[in-house]
Amino acid sequence: MRKHQRWHQAISECEQLGEAYVIATVIGTAGSIPRDIGSKMVITQQGCFDTLGGxxxxxxxxxxxQTMLKGTNALNEVQHFPLGAKLGQCCGGSVSILFEFFPVQAMQLTVFGAGHVANALMNILGGLPGKVHWVDSRAECFHADNAVAGNIEMHVLEHPQDFVADMPSNSQVLILTHNHQLDYELLELCLKRDDLAFIGCIGSQTKANRFNLRLKNKGFGEAQRNAWQCPVGDLNIPGKLPMQVAVSIASQIIKMNEKNVDLPREGVQWKELKQVMFEEQ
Known part of the structure; x- marks a missing residue:
């Protein structure tokens, strides 16, 4: 995201990228203050946009x-800040700030592999809300037309396995590489994380059975061996062509993420609002 965006531009981009954000709004003032009522800024884990006066x-x-951003509940809060010596400000007034937290609701997806299926899949994912990390060791396999979508970030790594540790919590993972051994190594690392929302791997039931036997021999329990899907995709969509497989996988991803659209929100308590109104008088 661009550092000097206005708050409304930042919200639009956060929604497109599937990035959690907090809107901070001045809703109450007393005395001399740096910004007027209604002033807003947007805060994400990566930075802030617009200003409440510095x-x-x-x-x-x-x-x-950013403390709120570490949580998962869609909270609204009001905090009161006296602008005196304690905050190192000489205004002498006070402000009440409404914090509105909008957690990640769109997909957070990591795709390992840049073969024919993955490239076809990116043509679909590029038009969906959410962040997509696309990882492969072969730079030449990333098709240039897929670089246009702003929600897709490409990572060329000599060892794609290194990216597993960097994936956000609750990520969905698709393992679509050209190498069965690499698929297995990625699967092992993903299962060890124990905080991922979904792990899917391209392949057949025979491949799934072989991988599960290896996992069992490596000490992975039954729950872990059941925590991934192979073959990945919507089984109601037939076909073996790259775009047909991509549509099948995209269908499953879309269905999973539609379940997470309407999260419960917790509003501001009435006593907090009364405090703000009283302090403005």
């Missing part, structure tokens, strides 16, 4: 918002 107030707002 200084230590903004530092504390960002700090509180």
């Amino acid at each position: 200084g230590h107030l903004e530092f504390k707002v960002i700090e509180h918002a």
